[in-house]
Amino acid sequence: MVGHVVRKRLYILVFAALIGLTALTTGVAFIDLGKWNTLAALAIAVSKASLVVLFFMHLRWSSGLMRMVLLAAFVWFAILVALTLSDEFTRQWTPVPSSWQAQVQQQAR
Structure with missing residues (x-):
């Protein structure tokens, strides 16, 4: 069984996006958004989890x-x-x- 071949450039772009989202999570933690802090943190976490599932776990090509x-x-x-x-x-x-x-x-x- 042959899996989908993914170029290294895509992995680097996804990794850069994950690093950027992690920096965004840290930045949002220092901003007082009131009751929206939790929602913002969860939205960023869902975005990061989606990137991992879609690209690193190859669900995009499943x-x-x-x-x-x-x-x-x-x-x-x-x-x-x-x-x-x-x-x-x-x-x-x-x-x-x-x-x-x-x-x-x-x-x-």
């Missing part, structure tokens, strides 16, 4: 069945994340009335 298996894995992962988040969002989080430090100071008196 058969349709392999792509379907990867899609099924991503769908299953999304279902598991959605179930976890549904549990997280439906909990009633009650604030602690006072901090433990205040309680320790009161007991020390």
Whole structure:
């Protein structure tokens, strides 16, 4: 079985893109985007993972069945994340009335 032959130049370009995205991740970490920090970091991480899967794992040149298996894995992962988040969002989080430090100071008196 002969695989797809990829030129070295493509690997170098993908590597440069990964280095650039890593620098972007570091830069975004120092910028206060509020609640968008997590989304920006995840978007960059998904971009880097996509490059690795498509080019270094040769999924770009794989058969349709392999792509379907990867899609099924991503769908299953999304279902598991959605179930976890549904549990997280439906909990009633009650604030602690006072901090433990205040309680320790009161007991020390």
